Amino acid sequence: MADAPQIPDEAETRARWGAFAWTPDNAKEAQRHIDKYPAGRQASAVMPLLDLAQRQVGAETDTQGWLPIPVIEYVAAQLDMPKMRVIEVVSFYTMYNMAPVGKFHIQVCGTTPCMLRGSDDVLAACYAKGMKKGATTPDGLFTLTEVECLGACANAPMVQINDDNYEDLTEASMASILDDLAAGRQPVIGSQIGRRTSEQVGGPSTLKDMKKENHDYRGEWA
């Protein structure tokens, strides 16, 4: 647990976030999530509400947001859940941040396929920019986290930065993405080698005629 989140001091957090309340838009959105479930089952809405709360905290602090204790308790109270049960959910999922993160939350996948395809190089690019695992850079821009499989193995190695995936990375392309982000430019989202989603690198090797049109192969069957 060496890189476990260093949960900020409770008293300070309460002073800063004790008065947390939904913005009018988010209040409506929260109610929409709660209304999806039958009465008495409102606890089912805990995950979307926590996500919403994290985003609201992010908007207020111009970061990717996190879940301070008073905010967790606010959600618990709204859903009439024991506080312990909500904090269990928060701590279980890596998508909820228990400590503040920067403007860009860089989640590098380090699971086997990505590791074999060079996630170490991706991490090296991050380290070169002064990032450390589980920490935010002093300028508040980047937070680096190594995560388990994010489900884009065909495009390994990949990172998730905020809500977007950046795939088929190399140390150089990762460095340029980070430079772009730091400079306020929007890098290309998705594959960095120009392929669409997870289609084959270098174009198709079978069913080539399908590229131009919906080719009918049936006549060519032997």
Added chain:
Amino acid sequence: MPNVTVDGIPIAVPDGATVLQACELAGKEIPRFCYHERLSIAGNCRMCLVEVKPGPPKPQASCALPATEGQEIRTDTPMVKHAREGVMEFLLINHPLDCPICDQGGECDLQDQSIAYGRGHSRYDANKRAVTEKYMGPIVKTVMTRCIQCTRCIRFAEEVAGVEDIGALYRGEDMQITTYLEHAIQSELAGNVVDLCPVGALTSKPYAFEARPWELKKTLAIDVMDGVGSNIRLDSRGRQVLRVLPRINEDVNEEWAHDKTRHHVDGLVRRRLDKPFVRQGGKLVAASWDEAFAAIAKVARSAKGSVAAIAGDQVDCETMFAAKSLVKALGSDMLEGRQTGLAYDVSNLGAVNFNSTIAGVEDADAILLIGSNLRWEAPLINTRVRKAIKRGARVFGIGPEVDLTYAVEWFGNDASLIAKLPKAATDAFKDAKRPMVIVGGGALKLDGVQGAAMGLIKTLKLVSEGWNGFNVVHTSASRMGGLMLGFAQTGGIADIVAAKPRLAFFLGADEVDYSGFEGSFKVYIGHHGDAGAHAADVVLPGASYAEKHGTWVNTEGRVQYSDKAVFAPGDAREDWSILRALADACGVDVGFDSFDGLRAAMITAVPALGREGLAGYDFSAPKLDAKAQMKLGGEIAYPIADFYLTNAICRASPTMQRCSSEILHGDEMLEAAE
């Protein structure tokens, strides 16, 4: 009734039984960590693997697998042995080898089962995971590196204690059991998680490093901290009781005990009265037994029958009977046990009894609490109410609103509501098959409440064939025994105060308002230097419940016997022998010379005390003065102001003091500097 075979033994098991239960019925031991009879099934420790046909060709977790017709269960195959060894090896990957310094050592499920079902050695030499300690309050000590994540404590807190304070943070290998923000567990049942923990992760904080289980003498006793009469085991070494553990009694405490029961024991060796004292010139001065007896005998001779005896909350029937005999021999019948001034009618004992029985609470489908903070007055009846709610019961309350760990529909704090119940309650009770009313001491203190509550017997149809839902919950362990022995005046203790007795015996009575006895010569016979000893003219050191054999009657009228675990300290004697010697000093005859003789005389006088089990009072509601009902009204105040400090033993206990200040008063306790 599915028929299964376990290791070739054909057996019929009840519907809904699991494979694990089927194996137990067949006499096969199944190792387990997460499974517990009284908690929900988690199925996460995997220790209970067995082979089951038909089914997939792999070991199955028997605790979570229902037994079905024609199953062929094997617990003795190489596959099962191998599976258990494998699970045990995984459990031990991260479990530290610190048994020599672990308080669970000697009574540890993991220790026992690794010897019985594990491999002889470990194949892992990688570093073990370490987990930081968690703070869980003054009762529970944590060494979380030892935790095997069975989640019994989480399930207990949620399901039985009703306090969702404990949970598991993070996931996978990083999973950690903790309380919310590491605050103390806000439950009076927290100590039970120590018993539930199959390893040494949660151990008893006050008992830390005190003793090993094999060096303790085990004595079967009855708890005196409240009126429930929990069955307990006193573990003692030498002259000191070191800990209290609950015994299983399905009718009384199941297998739980609350924190006061478990951790008052350090009070048994503090502030003890260990020699007689006589008041001279306004000060209590240490004296010999002869001097003390002489001082009492002088007053007794001139008292001419103006003698009274007041029993406290933790007095056994034998002591009360001995005192009764002495008072009678001195020519009086002024006896009272309700020391705080309660004066309800006791012409019918059934009408002041917990008639449905404690186990019967689970069957109730509508419950009305009248002036009872059940969570503090009888925590183990409160857990039964929780069970009744799980089965669909509705609970209503009259009195100040308190958190009873379940949903109560409160009507308000006004005793007159008893006579005119809101429609919500009358409707619920109309459909109820097993309606129940629980009247607490707080309500009985008010004039007319007893009569009004009696009225509910008819209007709510509390009594029917095979069911009596009229319950009174007493907070004192000696109450029902005292009432059976006649320790009650019509007007309560006020009658005795009005009679101005020349000589008054106080048997461990520390809650009495002593200002009413200023003219009396006060003799305190008890074990702790508390309010009673401060007010007394003569103090005679007696034995606590752990230091004498005794008969106890709990709030449902259950007669139970308790054994002597240790000897009383110093010059202190067993109470009956003090009273017997006092009779000699006063020159009167009480009719017994030995403890057995006393018990025989007591059983002759009250035969019900000679049979273990429910005393079985005849139930008939006494006709109470109609005028008393006219005065009905007013606010109810609960009798217990501080759960952890209700009697002299608790008040002498540092652990209970700490629980009180930390859990109830929220003071931050600073850890002592190392």
